Amino acid sequence: MSKYITLMNDSSLSDGIGFIHTWIKIETPNEKPSYFSFSNSTITSLGGHDSTGSITNDAMDGRPPTTQIRLEITEEQYNSLKNNIASFQKNIPNYDIFPDNEGDFNCTTAVGYVLAQSDIHYLDGLQN
Numbered sequence: 831m832s833k834y835i836t837l838m839n840d841s842s843l844s845d846g847i848g849f850i851h852t853w854i855k856i857e858t859p860n861e862k863p864s865y866f867s868f869s870n871s872t873i874t875s876l877g878g879h880d881s882t883g884s885i886t887n888d889a890m891d892g893r894p895p896t897t898q899i900r901l902e903i904t905e906e907q908y909n910s911l912k913n914n915i916a917s918f919q920k921n922i923p924n925y926d927i928f929p930d931n932e933g934d935f936n937c938t939t940a941v942g943y944v945l946a947q948s949d950i951h952y953l954d955g956l957q958n
Contacts, residue, residue: 833858833908837941837952838895852938853890854945856911865890866915868940870925880934883925903950910948918944 836855853867864887871884903911918940926934935943942953 831859833903833905834900835903835911835945835950836898836900838890838893838898840893841896851893852941853893854941855890856908858908863891866918866941866944868918868925868935868937870927881925883922883935883940885919885922899952901950901952907948907950911944911950914944914947 834857836857837852838855839850839852841850851867851869853865856864856866867886867890869884869886871882923940924932924934925936926932927936929935929939938953945951945953
């Protein structure tokens with residue numbers, strides 16, 4: 831049975847939906863899709879610099895992307911992705927709109943990290 835991920839991005843500042851954002855939609859036949867999304871949990875930090883990170887998976891259900899790409903993944907990649915997302919969510923790192931290699935992530939680097947850890951290298955090297 832095929833499994834898919836859709837890398838989703840909302841790159842519009844004026845769509846009224848929210849800030850620019852990158853997230854993953856995970857699809858398994860005959861199941862409701864699940865999501866992985868990492869965001870800034872506070873509005874008190876200046877532009878999302880070195881703030882507390884937040885998992886915002888549920889907020890992505892129904893959010894329309896401006897761009898997306900759907901990729902078929904193997905059963906092994908799927909299982910690894912689920913485990914790596916669970917591990918990321920267990921130890922939520924800090925959020926930084928411009929990650930500085932101090933263990934912090936933004937939405938794009940968090941997506942890239944869990945994908946790379948799952949042997950899915952589509953976003954390797956992308957920062958923002």
